Amino acid sequence: MQGIMVVARQFVKGAVKFLSRLGLLVLVCAGGAAAADPVRVLIQTTQGDIALELDANAAPATVANFMQYVDQSGYDNTIFHRVIEGFMIQGGGHYRDLTESPSGPSLLNEADNGLRNEAGTIAMARMAEIDSATNQFFINVSDNTRLDHQGDSCSREEEAAAAARADRGLFKPKRCKSFGYAVFGRVIDGFSVVKTIERVATGSQADFFDVPKDPITILSIRRLP
Numbered sequence: 001m002q003g004i005m006v007v008a009r010q011f012v013k014g015a016v017k018f019l020s021r022l023g024l025l026v027l028v029c030a031g032g033a034a035a036a037d038p039v040r041v042l043i044q045t046t047q048g049d050i051a052l053e054l055d056a057n058a059a060p061a062t063v064a065n066f067m068q069y070v071d072q073s074g075y076d077n078t079i080f081h082r083v084i085e086g087f088m089i090q091g092g093g094h095y096r097d098l099t100e101s102p103s104g105p106s107l108l109n110e111a112d113n114g115l116r117n118e119a120g121t122i123a124m125a126r127m128a129e130i131d132s133a134t135n136q137f138f139i140n141v142s143d144n145t146r147l148d149h150q151g152d153s154c155s156r157e158e159e160a161a162a163a164a165r166a167d168r169g170l171f172k173p174k175r176c177k178s179f180g181y182a183v184f185g186r187v188i189d190g191f192s193v194v195k196t197i198e199r200v201a202t203g204s205q206a207d208f209f210d211v212p213k214d215p216i217t218i219l220s221i222r223r224l225p
Contacts, residue, residue: 039063040188040224041070045080046217048193050139051224052122054185058113062124062133062184065107069135070221074101080197080216081208086142089197089216090125093136096215098208103134111180117147120187120194130159130179139187141198149180 036056043050056063069075069092078101080091093101109130117123117140124133140147154162154176165172187194200212 036060039067039185041067041221042224043075043190043221044219045193045197046215046219047196048190050190050193051188052185053188054122055115055183058115059110059182059184061108062110062182065104065133066124066137066184067223068104070223073220074135075218075221078218080212080218082138082210083197083200083202083212083216084210085198087144088138088140088142089194090136090138091216091218093125093134096217098205098211101135103136105134106131107133109133109179110182110184111149112153113149113182115183117144117181117183118186119143120191121183122185122187123147123181123183126181130154130156133182138181139194141194147178147181150177153177153179155179 039054039056041052041054043052054063054066075092077095078092079094079096080089081094081098082090093103095101106129107124109124109126115121119140119142121140122137123140125136125138126133154174156179158176159179162172162174197212197216200214200216202210203213205211
């Protein structure tokens, strides 16, 4: 009986957490049916500039979250801390000494918005939990279809059930795929800079892998007119 109560409390806690995140999405979408104008930003790095166009129609919560960090200068002087040739460049969450930059609450995962992890797109990085993205993002340097939401991707309910089983010491193999990684925009200028970063020499530092040996710093990310 005690085990059942623990699982029930965990389920309720997870449901409240999910509904609170869903509320953010509802608030973002509450402006009516009119399409949102594209949001453009410029990433200034020590390797050059990268211009992005963000899709606030397909990924309203994700774009709103990203722009909160932009408008608060939250990405200034962070680095691309994970670079894998042929895959992606990831940054936004660590400084040069690999300490973490400040981050806010986790975000509702919008990977099911129909956007694909194609070369030149930007998406949110996350932990294993579906709705665990905060401030880290990555830019795909290749078409990474395995990162897309699929028809047989795990649902939040399936994830919660698996977590509940794990808490009871029951580990069953997943029968569904990853929920996916939410794409929310694409590079419109400076993809050559992305490709330059992709090819830098990398190594291991402390508990981090694929870290550029010469730091690639994000000097700033700012809105474009």
